[in-house]
Amino acid sequence: MINDNILPIGSIVNLKKQFRKTLIIGYDLKKESNTYEYVGCIYPEGYTKKEDLLLFNIDDIESIYYIGYQNALFKDYLLKRGNV
Numbered sequence: 001m002i003n004d005n006i007l008p009i010g011s012i013v014n015l016k017k018q019f020r021k022t023l024i025i026g027y028d029l030k031k032e033s034n035t036y037e038y039v040g041c042i043y044p045e046g047y048t049k050k051e052d053l054l055l056f057n058i059d060d061i062e063s064i065y066y067i068g069y070q071n072a073l074f075k076d077y078l079l080k081r082g083n084v
Contacts (some may be wrong), residue, residue, distance in 0.1 A: 005058070006083050008071060010068025012043050013061045015054070022054055029055055 007013070011024045025047060026039035036055035041047045 005079070006078060007038070007061075007064070007073050008070050009063065010066075011038070012066040012068075014063045014065065015040075015056055015060050016062045017060070018054065022056075026067065029053075031055060049051035 003009040007024055009026070010026055012021050013024065015022050016044040023043040023046065024038050024040050027037065029036050029039045034055075037057045038055070040054040040056065041052060042054070047053070064078075
């Protein structure tokens with residue numbers, strides 16, 4: 001990974017309280033007074049409706065199955081966030 005703190009979009013993880021694999025599809029979603037580092041959906045089904053979105057933080061990840069695509073655009077995104 002370019003950065004150990006941020007997994008790229010497309011990464012597949014296992015969450016501690018979720019028995020199915022989760023596909024990372026976004027970052028930094030605010031819900032009520034909380035901000036979640038990651039937005040995900042069940043893999044392999046993908047996004048079907050907003051009620052099924054999974055909101056989680058790095059501490060909720062139990063294991064990583066696949067690390068998503070990384071290129072210069074991802075590195076630029078990390079630089080803008082201040083993560084590199």
